[in-house]
Amino acid sequence: MGKTCIGCGGTLQNTDPHRPFYTPKNLETEETVYCQRCYRMRHYGKVIPTTLEAEDYRSMVEKIDPDSLIVQVIDLFDIEGSLIPSLRPFARKDNLFIVANKRDLLPEAVKDSKLKHRLNRLLLDEGFRPIRLEMLSAFDARAVDRLVESIAAEAKGRDVYVVGATNVGKSTLINRMLDADGAGPITTFYAPGTTQDFIEIPFEGARLFDTPGLFNRNHYYNLLDAASLKAVRPTRTVKPRNYQLEVNQTLFLGALARLDFLKGLPSSFTIYVSEEVVVHRTKMLNADQYFDRHAFKDLTPPFEGEQTHEFHVDQFPLKDERKTDIVFPGLGFLTVKGMGVIRVYTPKGIRPYQREALI
Ligand SMILES: Nc1nc2c(ncn2[C@@H]2O[C@H](COP(=O)(O)OP(=O)(O)OP(=O)(O)O)[C@@H](O)[C@H]2O)c(=O)[nH]1
Ligand SMILES: [Mg+2]
Incomplete structure (x- = not known):
């Protein structure tokens, strides 16, 4: 096998700049080399899209040594979206270690034990029984130190594969x-599809x-394009935004989602999305007009409208006094307490869903 890019793991090539993992550098003489894509992402923050779909993912996972951890x-900000049912055949009773990351995005006031309990239940429902579940923010150096210790303890000299959704x-x-200050060599990025192949690192006498x-x-x-992706992705604790809605009122989450309160008594809606997403309340009667005037200008993101002009409509019942979440996968969620019916618009291709309130 040829030399691989230290940023994304792809097998480097010198011949075709239009194919993946190209580098103009001399592969014989240079010690460590990034491919052109990683170089551009690291230095210019440029998004260069790629995808790894379910089929390819399965064949990648099949290469994992079954005796590894x-x-x-x-x-944690996208729990359901992080689950991978196709991992089930590979996750035996002694080899699955779960790391719930991005703890910093959820309010500190929410108890860790509550989040862990919820996550364990979801995993169990999906047929996963992890040997251990740790929760942390990758930016918390002490928590990462503890994680290294617990992974080493569970690996017991086995190789370790770090897997998950993009x-x-x-x-x-x-x-x-x-490296505690995060200056490690692997390319990380706010857009999906960054790592392209296995990247091997020595770890506790194994790999x-x-x-x-x-x-x-x-x-x-x-x-979403790069600017909108950046805006949608929260970078610090998401501050809940509260709205008391009456029937026949509408909420916009940027130009990315719309919620109409169709039936019910005045109810409280708490929104958890990046602070760069503009939230606007209006009368349902005026909502279409408002959208036409403001979307992509001051009702943002997105900042350009082409991809999200067609909307998909769903209705959700608010059944009893229990709080529920409506999840907008990748954008965030909102928590509602009340009874009634809401109608939700999302761009075509995005299916929102309802779940028991997380917070
Ligand atoms: N707030 C917060 N952001 C995080 C945390 N960990 C990672 N990120 C951010 O999440 C984004 C994705 O990180 P990556 O490490 O590239 O994700 P990945 O899982 O390797 O992604 P792929 O290689 O595409 O599969 C980056 O913008 C990171 O800065 C965390 O604990 N908290
Ligand atoms: Mg990666």
Whole structure:
């Protein structure tokens, strides 16, 4: 096998600049080399899209040595979107270690135990029984130190494969495990599809592998350009935004989602999305007009409208006094307490869903 890019794991080539993993550098003489794509992402912050769909993901996972420890990383801000049913055949009772990452995005006031309980239940429902579940932010150096210890303790000399959906923070975590200030060599990025192949790192007398993430079809990242992706992705604790809605009122989450309160008594809606997403309340009667006037200008993101002009409509019942979430996969969620009916518009291709309130 040829030399691989130290940023994304792809097998480097010198011959065709239009094919993946090209580098103009001399592969014989240079010690460490990034491919052109990683170079551009690292230096110019340029998004260069790629995808890894379910089929390819399965064949990638099949290459994992069954006697290794599988560390699956989950994004706490996108829990359901982080689950990978196709991993089930590979996750035995003694080899699955779950890391719930991006703890910093959820309010500190929410108890860790509550989040862990919820996550364990979801995993169990999907047929996964992890030997261990740790929760942290990749940016918390002490927590990452503890994680290194617990992964080493569970690996017991086995190789470790870090797997998960795309963008959950696998490479960021590994860079931080190698180096407390995160200056590790692996390319990390706010757009999905960063890691392209296995990246091998020595770990506790064995090896640890970074792996490419699985793409999720039901996710806003499939629609958004770089600027909008950046705006949608929260970078610090998401501050809840509260709205008391009456029937026949509408809420816009940027030009990315719309919610109409069709039936019910005045109810409280708490929105958890990046602070760069403009939230606007209006009368349902005026909503279409408002959207036509403001979308993509001051009702943002997105900042351009082509991909998201067609909307898909769903209705959700608010059944009893229990709080529920409406999840906008990749954008965030909102928590509602009340009874009634809401109608939700999302760009075509995005299916929102309802779940028991997380917070
Ligand atoms: N707020 C927050 N952001 C994080 C955390 N960990 C990673 N990120 C961010 O999440 C984005 C994706 O990180 P990556 O490490 O590239 O994700 P990945 O899982 O390796 O993605 P692929 O290689 O595409 O599969 C980057 O913008 C990171 O800065 C975390 O604990 N908290
Ligand atoms: Mg990665």
